[in-house]
Amino acid sequence: MDLETLIESVLNALTAGITIGCIYGLMCIGLGLIFGIMKVVNFAQGELLMLGMFASFYLVTGGGVLAFLGPYIGPFVGAILAGPIVFVFGALLHKFLISRVSGLRTAGSIDDGHFGQLIITLGISLILQNGGMIVFGTIPVTVRTPLSSSAFLVGPIYGDATIFLNKAKLVACAVAIITALALYFVLEFTRVGKALRAAADNPTAATYMGIDVDKYYRMAFGLGSGITAIAGGLMATYLSFGSFIGFDYVIIMYSGVVLGGIGSIMGAFWGGMTVGMVQQMSALVLPPQLQNAAIFIVFLLIVMLRPQGLFGRSAERA
Amino acid sequence: MRIGTAEKLRRDLTILLGLVVIYLGVAWFVPNSYYQLILTLVPIWAAFGVSWNILSGYGGQLSFGQASFFGIGGYSMTLALVYWNLTPWLGIPLGVIMGAVAAVIIGIPTFRLRGHYFALSMLAYPLAILYFMQYFGFQEVSLPMHREAPAAYLEFSDPRYYTIVAVGLLAVSVIACILVENSRFGLALLALRQNELAAEAAGIDTKAWKMRALIVSGMIAAGAGGLYACVQLVVTPDAVFGMLVSAQPVVMTLFGGVASVWGPVIGAAFLVPLSKLLDAYAGDYLRGIQGVVYGAAVIAIILAAPDGLFWTLRDRFFKPKAPAPLPAPHPAARALAVAAPSGVPLMKVAGLSKSFGGLRAVSDVSFTIAEGEILGIIGPNGAGKTTLFNVLNGVLPADGGTATLAGASMLGKKVHQVCRMGVGRTFQVVRGFPRLPLIDNVIVGAYGAGLSDHEAAEAAIRALHRTGLAAQAGVPAGQLTNKQLRLMELARALAGRPRLLLLDETLAGLGREECDDVLNVLDRLRQEGMTIGIIEHTMHAMMQIADRFVVLDHGAVLASGRPREVVEDRSVIEAYLGKKWLAKQDA
Numbered sequence: 001m002d003l004e005t006l007i008e009s010v011l012n013a014l015t016a017g018i019t020i021g022c023i024y025g026l027m028c029i030g031l032g033l034i035f036g037i038m039k040v041v042n043f044a045q046g047e048l049l050m051l052g053m054f055a056s057f058y059l060v061t062g063g064g065v066l067a068f069l070g071p072y073i074g075p076f077v078g079a080i081l082a083g084p085i086v087f088v089f090g091a092l093l094h095k096f097l098i099s100r101v102s103g104l105r106t107a108g109s110i111d112d113g114h115f116g117q118l119i120i121t122l123g124i125s126l127i128l129q130n131g132g133m134i135v136f137g138t139i140p141v142t143v144r145t146p147l148s149s150s151a152f153l154v155g156p157i158y159g160d161a162t163i164f165l166n167k168a169k170l171v172a173c174a175v176a177i178i179t180a181l182a183l184y185f186v187l188e189f190t191r192v193g194k195a196l197r198a199a200a201d202n203p204t205a206a207t208y209m210g211i212d213v214d215k216y217y218r219m220a221f222g223l224g225s226g227i228t229a230i231a232g233g234l235m236a237t238y239l240s241f242g243s244f245i246g247f248d249y250v251i252i253m254y255s256g257v258v259l260g261g262i263g264s265i266m267g268a269f270w271g272g273m274t275v276g277m278v279q280q281m282s283a284l285v286l287p288p289q290l291q292n293a294a295i296f297i298v299f300l301l302i303v304m305l306r307p308q309g310l311f312g313r314s315a316e317r318a
Numbered sequence: 319m320r321i322g323t324a325e326k327l328r329r330d331l332t333i334l335l336g337l338v339v340i341y342l343g344v345a346w347f348v349p350n351s352y353y354q355l356i357l358t359l360v361p362i363w364a365a366f367g368v369s370w371n372i373l374s375g376y377g378g379q380l381s382f383g384q385a386s387f388f389g390i391g392g393y394s395m396t397l398a399l400v401y402w403n404l405t406p407w408l409g410i411p412l413g414v415i416m417g418a419v420a421a422v423i424i425g426i427p428t429f430r431l432r433g434h435y436f437a438l439s440m441l442a443y444p445l446a447i448l449y450f451m452q453y454f455g456f457q458e459v460s461l462p463m464h465r466e467a468p469a470a471y472l473e474f475s476d477p478r479y480y481t482i483v484a485v486g487l488l489a490v491s492v493i494a495c496i497l498v499e500n501s502r503f504g505l506a507l508l509a510l511r512q513n514e515l516a517a518e519a520a521g522i523d524t525k526a527w528k529m530r531a532l533i534v535s536g537m538i539a540a541g542a543g544g545l546y547a548c549v550q551l552v553v554t555p556d557a558v559f560g561m562l563v564s565a566q567p568v569v570m571t572l573f574g575g576v577a578s579v580w581g582p583v584i585g586a587a588f589l590v591p592l593s594k595l596l597d598a599y600a601g602d603y604l605r606g607i608q609g610v611v612y613g614a615a616v617i618a619i620i621l622a623a624p625d626g627l628f629w630t631l632r633d634r635f636f637k638p639k640a641p642a643p644l645p646a647p648h649p650a651a652r653a654l655a656v657a658a659p660s661g662v663p664l665m666k667v668a669g670l671s672k673s674f675g676g677l678r679a680v681s682d683v684s685f686t687i688a689e690g691e692i693l694g695i696i697g698p699n700g701a702g703k704t705t706l707f708n709v710l711n712g713v714l715p716a717d718g719g720t721a722t723l724a725g726a727s728m729l730g731k732k733v734h735q736v737c738r739m740g741v742g743r744t745f746q747v748v749r750g751f752p753r754l755p756l757i758d759n760v761i762v763g764a765y766g767a768g769l770s771d772h773e774a775a776e777a778a779i780r781a782l783h784r785t786g787l788a789a790q791a792g793v794p795a796g797q798l799t800n801k802q803l804r805l806m807e808l809a810r811a812l813a814g815r816p817r818l819l820l821l822d823e824t825l826a827g828l829g830r831e832e833c834d835d836v837l838n839v840l841d842r843l844r845q846e847g848m849t850i851g852i853i854e855h856t857m858h859a860m861m862q863i864a865d866r867f868v869v870l871d872h873g874a875v876l877a878s879g880r881p882r883e884v885v886e887d888r889s890v891i892e893a894y895l896g897k898k899w900l901a902k903q904d905a
Contacts (some may be wrong), residue, residue: 035434043565100621114380116624119572122565123617130609138605243606251445251561254438262434293449296442303439304427 008161013280019173019274023234025269026176027249028256029183030228034269036257037200038220040102043121045228046246047128048086052229053236053245054136055069057143075145076175079233083179085228090225094218097124103203103217104112125246132243140240146169149240172234179230180269183223187265197218205244222286229255255299261309270310274298320761321775330496330579337583338489345481352598354477357547360590361488362753363566364544367574367582368491369538370567375577376504377531378511380433384539384567386424386447387417389558391540392547393451396459399471405646406472410544417540421533429528441564448559460552470673472548480549485616487545488583491538495579498534502774507531508577509751509762516749519711521766521814523736538617539567550566573619575628584627590632662689663689664849665728670719672709679705681873682719687818692850694864694881696857698893702873703853704746707820711743712736737766742811746822748803756787759795760809767814774813782810785839801806801832805839812843819843820853825859837863861885869893
């Protein structure tokens with residue numbers, strides 16, 4: 001391979017890594033809220049992503065209410081609207097199922113309710129995957145936009161080396177960053193955000209401060225669901241998906257959250273970004289079968305070297 | 319085996335024998351080969367569940383990646399058969415050995431992690447292996463047929479024989495689990511699940527026990543995986559390394575009952591037939607409905623029985639028997655009365671320092687504790703008292719200085735090693751094992767000191783008598799009062815036959831009378847010759863009990879000496895009550 005081609009493939013892998021990484025980052029923030037902050041083990045997070053994809057799909061394609069927006073704007077508005085839809089779904093899920101095995105009910109119990117959460121969310125995941133197959137059918141679909149087949153060209157930079165920026169991914173990346181920033185400001189600077197963080201940090205103390213912990217847990221769970229769903233809606237513009245797609249991404253999400261450091265929202269974003277980068281960059285050197293293995297190996301290496309994650313802190317008092 | 323478990327052991331083994339006989343008896347009369355396959359798979363998945371239960375149920379080391387071992391067992395057996403023509407009768411044991419090796423290789427780096435980080439890292443291993451298997455071209459490996467000698471290659475045309483082998487595997491796994499449960503192994507696992515630091519401070523080498531649990535667990539899982547591949551006649555990476563495979567033992571054990579021998583067995587007996595029958599029948603009417611029903615069933619049961627079927631049923635239908643009264647302690651061991659403090663220093667601390675970033679929590683601290691004396695370590699909040707203890711017993715590394723116990727250095731050692739040197743420790747916040755009965759909480763300390771089963775039981779009983787807790791021996795620690803918990807920690811430390819006790823605010827949160835009770839116990843211990851270093855805020859209590867004081871302020875020694883002298887020291891009064899108060903007194 002000559003230098004020109006090498007530079008071109010490295011630069012393209014890098015930009016693809018960044019754009020996909022931003023979307024992964026958003027996806028991980030959703031789990032970061034639920035798992036990192038609220039400490040609820042949720043194995044159905046991949047199915048929330050899947051619901052986001054289908055929500056966007058039904059809003060935008062065929063006779064969907066957003067079909068009038070056309071194929072350029074529609075898919076992205078659909079992705080954003082998937083957020084509130086899945087938010088409501090997540091909040092209901094929490095109200096009727098998750099709250100029975102989490103929050104104040106299990107605070108201070110020996111396993112903090114993790115065993116119960118594990119099994120309930122695995123059950124939810126099974127129901128959504130298989131129920132999704134019944135409702136949505138077995139044929140993979142995608143949210144079509146002409147943007148996904150056109151690209152901005154940057155360069156030529158060195159010789160003929162040019163960067164191709166897929167327009168759909170670029171817009172998706174922008175939406176992901178804006179959503180992540182908006183969430184950051186809500187959590188950091190609003191009353192609701194403070195209450196959420198307080199409830200997560202110490203539910204018992206938060207109750208004494210007059211915070212309705214159950215309500216904020218429900219909100220956090222809904223928010224985590226909605227954020228991941230928006231990422232799902234964005235991904236729907238460039239990949240084809242069926243009801244079992246969540247399976248492939250739930251592990252990526254956990255990797256991202258752990259890499260970023262459990263408990264850190266921005267950490268989850270960078271963790272997701274790391275996973276996206278590793279995935280795209282490893283395509284340069286590894287055969288396709290090993291690209292996914294690379295994610296797990298990098299994950300293990302980082303966790304071994306920095307057990308508290310890239311952005312986490314660890315402290316224990318005797 | 320632990321003392322007093324013989325009856326339980328006999329009962330569990332009898333139940334196992336009965337179950338095996340009944341199961342095989344029923345299975346023998348099932349002609350349908352699909353039902354027979356289900357009957358074969360139940361014990362295989364149950365054995366896999368047992369493997370998870372030992373590591374994660376008893377030991378609390380939540381693992382989402384048991385499929386690593388399951389798959390290694392399956393692939394070892396299969397590849398040995400394909401390439402070396404090795405019979406599965408040997409291939410499965412080979413897989414079991416590989417499982418143990420994999421456990422060591424995975425355990426060494428991964429046990430550096432805790433909690434969620436550990437659980438999720440475990441998940442990464444089988445998935446990484448899965449992709450490597452695909453890359454190496456082992457997408458689908460069929461087991462070659464050996465028509466000339468099928469039985470020698472674990473190939474049966476009559477599926478009932480597979481069921482017999484599977485039940486045999488499960489019986490071995492269950493016996494292994496029963497042995498673990500009723501030995502110090504199981505107690506160490508339960509203790510470290512409930513409170514790792516307390517287990518460590520009681521002298522238990524938590525890392526070593528975790529590793530042993532992972533090895534046993536990996537071996538059982540590999541055995542199950544090997545037999546599974548035999549029964550299926552083909553292995554694929556997804557079928558043995560996939561995420562759903564890792565989920566199986568978790569779901570079955572949680573469903574049946576965590577940390578109970580029978581939990582995984584109950585779980586598999588319900589869930590395997592349920593999912594297989596749903597696959598076979600419901601799936602024909604509407605594809606996907608079987609997953610929905612299965613998921614809903616799992617959710618419904620766990621909401622109705624949050625601790626798993628076994629525990630919920632047991633709590634409802636079987637009242638635990640009242641524990642037998644404690645035997646009196648051995649009379650000979652009781653007479654330990656030693657004369658007043660000999661003045662020979664037991665522990666010497668010199669120039670000890672510890673900083674957190676810019677904060678010098680312990681700064682150049684020097685003092686000694688003489689054999690047989692009670693040294694009170696006092697000082698305002700944030701003076702560095704607890705940090706001092708944490709450095710002394712190995713929870714935190716020291717930055718500088720020395721600390722010796724009878725001439726041997728205490729620094730640079732792990733918590734359990736310091737404990738084994740003869741340093742007992744209690745904590746400011748009681749760190750007990752809430753689900754274990756009081757006596758077991760105390761026995762943990764005796765095991766930590768390396769005593770034999772017999773000695774440990776005796777040491778624990780003696781410690782309970784010395785602390786006046788003999789009447790509560792069978793009560794779970796979670797139901798004890800605050801005072802009893804404080805005494806329990808003391809008893810646990812005593813059971814390890816320490817030479818020196820480090821007590822961190824043993825009196826915190828106690829009322830006046832409770833306080834006096836504990837002080838009486840301490841006084842008795844002194845009369846028996848025990849050496850004690852105690853952190854305490856309550857001045858009046860310290861004046862009663864301590865022979866000497868060391869006063870810490872801002873990490874440094876402010877004063878030391880006889881109680882009277884120290885409380886009249888101006889700098890001490892200033893540290894405690896402030897300059898203003900002192901000025902007022904002078905005026």
